[in-house]
Amino acid sequence: MFSALYQIFITPLVQLTEFFYSLFFEVTGNQGIAVIGLSFIVTIFTLPLYMVAEQWQETERNIQKKLKPGVERIKSTFKGDEQYMVLSTFYRENHYHPIYALRSSFSLLIQIPFFIAAYNFLSNLEPLKNYSFLFIKSFGEPDATFHIGSFAVNVLPVAMTIINCVAGLIYSKGHPLSEKIQIYACAAVFLLLLYNSPAGLVVYWTMNNVLSLVKNIFYKIRNPKKVLYIIACIVSICLILCGTVFFRHTKLIFRIMLVFTGILIPLAPFAAKFLGSFFESHFYILDENPKLRLSVFLISAFILAVLTGLAIPSILMQSEPEQYSYVDSYTSPLYFIWHTFFQSLGFFVVWPFCFYALFSSKTKKVLTFLFTFVAFSALLNCFAFSGNYGPVNPNLLFMTPQHFMPGIKIVLVNILCMAVILSLVAVAFSFKAKVLNSLCTIFLISLVAISGKNIISVQTSFRKMEAPDFSRKIEPIFHLSKKGKNVIILMQDRFFSPLIPKILENNPELRKRLDGFIWYPNTVSFGKLTMIGTPGIFGGYDYTPFEMNRRTDKTLQQKHNEAILTMPIVFNQNNWNVTVADLPYENYLEQPVTYMYKGYDFINRITTHGAYSNIWYARNNMKKSPFMSEGIKRNFIWFSVLKIVPPFMRQIIYHKKYWISYNKFEDNAKFIDNYSEIDLFPELFDSSSEKNAFFLLDNEANHESILLQAPDYIPVENVTDFGPGGKDETYSSMVGVLKRFADFIDFLKENNLYDNTKIILVSDHGMSRDTGVFDNKTQNFPFYKENMTATLLVKDFFSRGNLKEVYTFMTNADTPALALKDIDGKAVNPFTKNPLDVNSVGGGITKNDFIKMSNAPAESTRIRKNTRFNIKDDEWYTVKDNIFDDKNWSHYIVRSNVEF
Template sequence: MNFLYTLIIYPLYTIIEVAFTLIDKITHNEGIAVIGVSVAITLLCLPLYAVAEHWQEVEREKQNKMKSGLDRIKKAFSGDERYMMTTTFYKQHHYSPIMGLRSSFGLLIQIPFFLAAYGFLSHLPDLQGESFLFIRDMGSPDALFSIGSFTVNVLPIAMTLINCGSGLIYSKGHGLREKIQIFGMAAIFLVVLYNSPAGLVLYWTFNNIFSLVKNVFYKLKNPLKSFWIFSCIACIPILIFILFVFETKTVYKLVFALAIAVVFSLPILIKGIKSIFHKFLTPLFEHNKTRTTIYFLSCALLFILSGLTIPTSLISSSPVEFAGIGSNPNPLGYVSVTLMQAAGFFIFWPTCVYFLFSKKVQSVLTLIMAFVSISALLNAFVFMLNYGDISATLTFLNAVEFKTTSFISILNIFILALAFVFVTLTISKLQGKIFTYSFGIICFAMVSLAVTSISTIKKEYNSFVASGNLNEVEIEPIFHLSKNKKNVVVFMLDRAESQFIDEMFKESPDFYGTFSGFTFYPNTVSFNGHTFMGAPLVYGGYEYQPLEMNKRSDELLYKKTNEALLLLPRIFTEQGEFKATITDPSWANYSAYADLSITDDYAKIDGYQTIGKYSTAWYKTHNEENSLDNTDALLKHNLFIFSIFRESPVVLREAIYLKGKYWNSNGNLTSYTNVINNLAPLDFLPKLTDFSETSEGSYICMVNELTHSSIYMQAPDYVPSQSVTNYGTSKFNKDEAYHTNMAAFKRLAKWIEYLKVNGVYNNTKIIFVADHGRSTYEDCIEKDNELDDKIAGDRYKGRGHFHPLLMVKDFNAAGDLKTDMTFMTNGDVPSLALQGIIGNPINPFTKKAVPLDTSAIKKDGVVVTSSDVHQAWLYKDLYTFPIKENQWWRVKDSIFKASSWSQENIAN
């Protein structure tokens, strides 16, 4: 049943959802949006109703021709003789009783559309509590008045009366059988919809109104021309209202005006289509096999591209991000869902539509489908464009320039126009073999690409499962702090933002006491805007900045990164009296998940995964097993639309993406998977930490990515919530990234209080650091658009991408938070961690000294890179970072001043 629903109903459901979301976005009125959906579906179904009317008329004529003969047979024979004579009579007239279904075709068309509308509107959150005209709540029956204890719902009654009126007009002159059918269906709809939400009944009422109008025009001599004239007259006041009265964005007014212009120009458009047919499509009309082959190969190509190639390519780029989600722990489960959705859109409904229409219409449909499939290929591969990192719910993580009006979008349209000319001319010369062979080869290539991607997904998923990620774990201490020896703890908070610190402390004044002894370094720069190149020197110091790593061009990049990850653990355990614990090492072995095998050769270094490990326990602890996370539902909805996004012209992509909603009408659906995966280990920090008298100190490096997420949380405790009502008091309270940063610090504050209660705060050095900042403007950084354009082109909005968090508390440090404006980098972390513990630390891999004082290194500034390369697994075989000559920048003194940034031309 799920397969049949996805195949038949889901495409119609999606069309209804897109229409509702579009109209609601423009009008901000749910009632108008419901009526707009009714208009859209009516217009979409008009050709189908025309076909239905044709077949019904054929059936009526056939029945009328056979009526006298059947009456004679019924009068003269009975029993088996009547059956044999009737069967013979049908054969003589080339008729089968199953053809009688043609008279019910108009009703049959309504069923899937009704089911889709019912499924969408009867449970739509946007209708709950919304009023429209006399309807108090469109999410409930209208209940306009009561008679005693009986509640009267007016809309279903009005709907039925209109339906009956439409039926009377339509069935005039028809047989009793058709009249019974029509009025019987009206009665059934009354019973089914009587207690349904008013929004759904409003939709069906207007469907019946439009059906009534349609039936009135069908009785006229020239129904199509009359209907067009009526539509043009009706559009004039609508156009005046939209342009001069209705308040909405200018672009939306233009969309309405364009739609109305199409109505006025319909005769010209139809004439143009007929002209194209006569000039170019006659060969298709005359060759059934060629026409059908091209049509269905085009459908097959779109099906494979949308349902298989694009989804598997996307997921294979980072299979672990799509693993362990909801009811589909295996990412391939989402591919199967998308494949079914694509089958409905590009196989089932196109097949139904194709065989319903005449050869002329089939020829036009073939041209359209061939052009759409070629356009999809060009858009998906030639005009793919790079929109940056993407989350598990397919929202882009950084500011995106969709290039809606740009040279590339104009070029895209021009290329598509040439493609249309090419397809038309090729078809006109009946070069069917070109399409047959080309589309066959392309389909094979698309399937081959998908098979390769599926192989990658399976391999990564098996590794993910083998690492125990799907198993619920007990919460036991993994961080062992010494009560009598020194402890050093480094928290690498991915993308934690320096700009938020002052506001967080203002909003939560108790932080001043909790984070006693800390020094905040706001004048800190990172060496890249991504973890790939920004994190290694956080762990390993200046030897692992991008420029220095590239100088070691005879060693693989991932091995140098592994060195950086192990530098401090090895120094503490081999050159000092410490044990070491690290978690979730960033890009260890350039693996997408926490590859802890880098610690296997070191007995005194323990490696753990915490991200995603404690999520199940968190949900159970907070009784949120079924109510909070919607990643599963979002991914099932978004993945197919993402394929359409990739296949669409550049100019339409921003509209399809719709700020990450992909036309999802349920605004309450939010993904918390990544948030909970990272929030849980911070929430459980006290349970993950224990204390004892030891003979050795403890070095701990914990990596956490909560601060890399962006989602609103419920203040003042900043907890995940489906309905956030308190956004806090900070000036950043409507910045989702602020919420996740605040959530992280709320948990760290509880852990620090836990340390204080257990008497280990003073003998513990703590460092909070980020690998990079966020790609947005920051008020504290001097604005210079020209400089930002040179640094990051049109990808990012500001130098905030290079502004990470750095906070340090030394042993026995006390007092309120101090602010130090010394020029720092996140590459200072290893030196800060080692100061006062290891006298002359040596890099165990390169045998070079690790400086405890880094001021000389920073005397003339540091060289950072604006390279946007960041997916590490793609570069496991490289020896140097792929950085262009113009992507090196020297930063010195104050990162806040534009004059402190200068381009550094360094040859590769």
């Protein structure tokens, strides 16, 4: 019961809090300003409620003032039960009840749900925990500005309380003593509650008090509306300047939003006055029949709640109920439907009804009209303009990158349809409001029926499912050859080469355990992104970004798929068994990924990401991180909202995964999904292959790094020993992966599979982090050179001895040539017919001729139907010979008409 109430009343506020925080952070790039902006928005949204509260309090004061002489006379004349009876009669004769006195506490009650929402959001926002702002060392801890002995003095809560008291002093001037005591007592309570709270939360609440102080000052000045309008115009000018001048680094859509908002602000009062006048002189039936008005409002609100909370989730869920069954600690998929429905009730029924009930008849009429129009538009957009955006993950994220840019024809038709709905609703409210009420009722009943049918279907499918058994024995899926040869290529996503020296220094035993390996520190990738860094790993130099852009006869999707297929085809041509697992961006994210392997039946494609995490959790007595269930609970309502808004607005709703600011469970869950594979490698490999065997594997443990327990660097619930790397998550995870990789080496040795196996561990890119290894200051590059590094560790057949470091200039696109050395020395790319070994190209061409890297953003790489990466001519860079020599790095200006 409490959980349902929390989801109805608080969760919608938490979702909106996160949205506006993320919006401000997107625009400003500053988390401190985002917290302050969030406080400002919440104050603006709650201002109408405070205005109502002020009216109620003023009414209560006037009544108390009017009744005070009579009450005092009765109390001085009568005692005991007689006093009670006479007072009750007196109140009744004056149409008053003592319970009405609670109206004076309404302004305090308003703050409670918003405070709970802000507390839950800001207290758990991981990016704030180590964020410093002005004199505040960390937003995640009390400010502790100075100490008196061992006692930490937190200045922010004290400042917040002083501001709160000053605001209360101004507000309560001329008010009864009891009201003043209530205000100061409330300030004291908040001081006690927030004194040891995270500084980020106190900054938020302090800004609330500052804005409350400003509001109270406005109440006391002459012509407050005029002054407020002048300030609004100043804000408007600032927003327009931000959108046109100051925030050029932000996306165009947000700059347009800033300018558009800036233009609207000065016009808003006039628009409100016009609409108020229009509604006052129209739709008289809504004035004459309050019950009908309330009925239409509530039915429209319930249409939105049922559509977003039951219909859309159940339609999606009934197509794949197994995706939502046995997720984390939740067995039945119906839990996620009810959770979403309760949120929808809060969003579309409970909170709107609170506003409806508090305001005047004119405002109620406006809300009724608005909700009716929105309800019918939502039905139109959901079922007639649903859009085709491809499949979604169980946590409601689209598998295919989306830009949600409908054609102009769809936009115009959609706007025209909504204009027709607006007109029909206006006509209906003018002449046939009861018919409209009946039509709304029919739609509501239909949605309930559709939802009920789908829910029954989901439950029926769920009952037929068998509960997963996470204790079952793991069967080998990778089959090595003991008699022949094996080649294993493990692409370790974002394995950060500049940290390897520190890892080896602190873990010297790894030099011996990485028996026979050569590490090439002088290795680069071709970009900072997986989409750019991986094709070269799989397909060689024909699939570096520059070379891919030179060939426009095929799409990026086709070229990416070619790269992935290159080594499997060549090894198969040499009569080797071929196995691939979880390769990045198969089919360029267009589902199903297996389509790209059509016609290549010799490739054994398997899935391992996350396939063994449940078994791993069970074996290691660890709780599974509720990453998936938290994502479903959070995102289903956003997915539904995305479906009901006009197509041209969907990019705003889905922006950066529904504006998610941070998922505290995501890194842990994704790390274990990948770490569990490497940890279980000894059980996933056997020696049953009769032929030479080739394995092309991808692992992404380091992409979502977490802290591990030293000295073995294993995942635990609470890390207590961080080791010499401290709280460096990248370092910690890299050590953990290397140690498990070394365990796999021990397994190969124990089973006489090591000498006849070639192993290559390679990464796709580095990361944006200044390690001091490179000089990042003398040249004006918009990136850290560490971003362009790649890890390359190679163990050849029959190679033994401690780990060696060789400083030959390498790139991760050397991987195919290294893999095929001694197997097919003249191997050519099966698609381009070019040699896979760049040294075999001839004509005086060297590796340096191919090293053209890009710092382009992710959005420029993911449109699969394009024939080229959308990289600007001045976004290319090159390096040669020795990457540690700053002189070898330079900007490369592309001459499009010549080189492409």
